[in-house]
Amino acid sequence: MTINDKILQFLAENKISFTEIAKERGVTTQAISQLLKKKNAQLDFVLWLVERNPEIDLNLLLKPGKVISIVAETKPVYGNWVDRQA
Numbered sequence: 001m002t003i004n005d006k007i008l009q010f011l012a013e014n015k016i017s018f019t020e021i022a023k024e025r026g027v028t029t030q031a032i033s034q035l036l037k038k039k040n041a042q043l044d045f046v047l048w049l050v051e052r053n054p055e056i057d058l059n060l061l062l063k064p065g066k067v068i069s070i071v072a073e074t075k076p077v078y079g080n081w082v083d084r085q086a
Contacts, residue, residue, distance in 0.1 A: 001066040003040045007049065010056065010070050024052070 011017075018032040025032070025048070035041055041049075050056045057072035 003046065003061060004036050004038065006061055006067065006070050007041060007046075008036060010053075013069075014053075 011021075018029045018036075022029045022032045025045075035045060046058075046061070050058055050061070055071045057070055060067050060070045060072070
């Protein structure tokens with residue numbers, strides 16, 4: 001599963017259209033389509049997508065092979081270590 005396959009799966013699951021992305025990026029829908037047809041998306045697009053969707057786990061996105069989802073699991077917050085030392 002390529003990075004683009006994972007991105008396309010994420011977009012489909014979250015009902016994010018190429019048109020919506022194109023408007024935000026200031027490019028045409030065809031440009032987004034062509035970008036995602038390549039084997040791997042350009043780094044600037046990947047970073048933009050992760051910045052726009054902080055729930056995406058960059059490690060899962062870049063991990064080789066198939067993953068169930070690129071959305072990070074929520075991690076429990078236990079408080080600040082310094083606070084517990086006092």
